[in-house]
Amino acid sequence: MPLLTVTDLRTHFHTRNGVYRAVDGASFSVERGETLGIVGESGSGKSVTCYSIMGLIPQPPGRIEGGSAMFDGVDLLRCPPTVARSIRGKRVSMIFQDPMTSLNPFMRVSEQVIEPLMIHGGVSRKQALARAQEMLEAVGINDAAQRMRSYPHEFSGGMRQRVMIAMALVTRPELLIADEPTTALDVTVQAQILELIRTMQRELGMAVIFVTHDLGIVAGLCDRVQVMYAGRIVENASTEDLFRSPLHPYTRALQRSIPGLQPKGRELFTIPGLPPDVSKRMDGCAFAERCGFAADPCRAAVPSLVEAQPGHWHACVRSAEIDLEP
Numbered sequence: 001m002p003l004l005t006v007t008d009l010r011t012h013f014h015t016r017n018g019v020y021r022a023v024d025g026a027s028f029s030v031e032r033g034e035t036l037g038i039v040g041e042s043g044s045g046k047s048v049t050c051y052s053i054m055g056l057i058p059q060p061p062g063r064i065e066g067g068s069a070m071f072d073g074v075d076l077l078r079c080p081p082t083v084a085r086s087i088r089g090k091r092v093s094m095i096f097q098d099p100m101t102s103l104n105p106f107m108r109v110s111e112q113v114i115e116p117l118m119i120h121g122g123v124s125r126k127q128a129l130a131r132a133q134e135m136l137e138a139v140g141i142n143d144a145a146q147r148m149r150s151y152p153h154e155f156s157g158g159m160r161q162r163v164m165i166a167m168a169l170v171t172r173p174e175l176l177i178a179d180e181p182t183t184a185l186d187v188t189v190q191a192q193i194l195e196l197i198r199t200m201q202r203e204l205g206m207a208v209i210f211v212t213h214d215l216g217i218v219a220g221l222c223d224r225v226q227v228m229y230a231g232r233i234v235e236n237a238s239t240e241d242l243f244r245s246p247l248h249p250y251t252r253a254l255q256r257s258i259p260g261l262q263p264k265g266r267e268l269f270t271i272p273g274l275p276p277d278v279s280k281r282m283d284g285c286a287f288a289e290r291c292g293f294a295a296d297p298c299r300a301a302v303p304s305l306v307e308a309q310p311g312h313w314h315a316c317v318r319s320a321e322i323d324l325e326p
Contacts, residue, residue: 002029003175003207004053009067009077011045011052014060018279022048024231026067027305030175035201035208037222037239039215039254043275045231046211047097050177052077054094055084071175090120093168094177095161102164103152109136109163110148116171135166139196158189165193169200176201177209182217194221215254219243227251230276230286233305237312247314249291285317293318 011023023045030036038046051057053069053076069076071092074083093116096102104112113136114128123131129148136144139162152160161181168176178197182190194217201208210222218225219239226236227250235248246252256262256269273290276282284299285291291298295318303315 003032003072004030005068005070006049006053007068007070009049009052009069010065011048011057011062012065013062015279020279021231021281022062022278023052024278026228026231026233028226028233028236030207030209032174032207033201033205034224035210035222037218037225038209038211038228039213039218039225040228041213041254041271041275043278044228046213046228047179048231049228050094050179050209050211054088054092054177056094086120089116090171091173092175092177093171093173095164095168095179095181097180097183103160105152108149108151109155113148113163113167113170116167120171131170132166135170136163138200139163139166139169140192141166158186158193161189161193162196165196165200169204172204173206175207175209177211179211180213181210182212182214190217197221215243216258216260227254230282231278232286232302232315233313234287234316235314236305237314241309241312245312247308247312247319248287248316249293250287251314253290285315 006029007027009023009026013020013022026045026049028036038049040046048057052064055076057064064077067077071087074087076084076087110129110132113132117123117128117131118125133144133148136148141147141159141162155163165181182193197208198221212218222239224238225242226233227248228234229250235242235246235251242251243255246255253271257271259268262268271290276286276289282302284301285294285303288294288298297317303317305313305315307313308319
């Protein structure tokens with residue numbers, strides 16, 4: 001039985017300019033110990049999906065219009081606030097995208113790392129501080145006993161990200177949601193952060209949802225990948241299958257956009273056009289206007305996910321007719 005099962009999640013934002021369907025019918029599951037990658041361009045609904053699961057959507061203007069998120073038998077979208085608080089931060093933790101704005105600049109690092117333990121752990125302050133120091137050392141912060149008394153601005157970007165990871169893991173969660181944890185980090189620090197997440201996952205046996213727009217990271221980290229576009233999942237497969245034989249033109253376009261896979265001397269590929277306006281209802285495939293394979297059937301109805309082969313789902317009505325090979 002999956003640890004987390006999300007079914008037909010719909011999160012919309014009601015504004016003066018219209019209703020923005022940020023997530024419009026997403027369904028997926030995460031097994032215990034599995035790493036699921038969620039990829040797509042900015043604005044595709046990746047982060048909103050995770051914020052919805054965590055109950056962090058600002059309401060208003062956001063609203064969970066439908067769906068469920070069953071975590072070990074509890075619907076995170078419908079459970080009472082007291083139940084949600086007992087799970088959030090303890091059994092399900094999240095690493096936020098920007099550590100500088102996610103950490104409180106007026107609080108010492110020690111106070112922020114021990115907060116989840118004081119709320120959920122049932123331990124004394126002395127025990128919580130000892131656990132926090134151990135976790136900061138585990139995430140690679142040297143001289144943790146002294147650095148705990150520092151404020152966030154006294155750390156580099158990479159070190160602040162490590163503090164965020166320590167906060168997320170200090171309660172030993174069953175599910176970790178990492179929302180682009182390596183954004184704006186240099187390549188060396190990025191590699192260290194990814195290796196740290198892998199190590200902690202092996203030690204704790206937790207499931208991980210890794211949100212990113214970088215397919216290169218996904219290739220070496222995730223067991224399974226789902227591709228999102230305009231609030232919908234357009235492809236879901238094992239990492240190996242997704243890279244070997246993508247079945248949706250958008251997935252192939254993302255792959256072609258990886259600079260490292262471009263032949264030397266050839267102009268870098270970019271996906272033409274811009275993502276659609278999700279405040280306007282789309283009658284067909286949202287990617288049709290940017291897709292070189294689009295035809296009349298693509299614009300006739302919104303395609304549903306179909307299983308082309310065991311474990312490989314896609315939402316392209318012309319997948320069997322087109323050749324996505326480079």
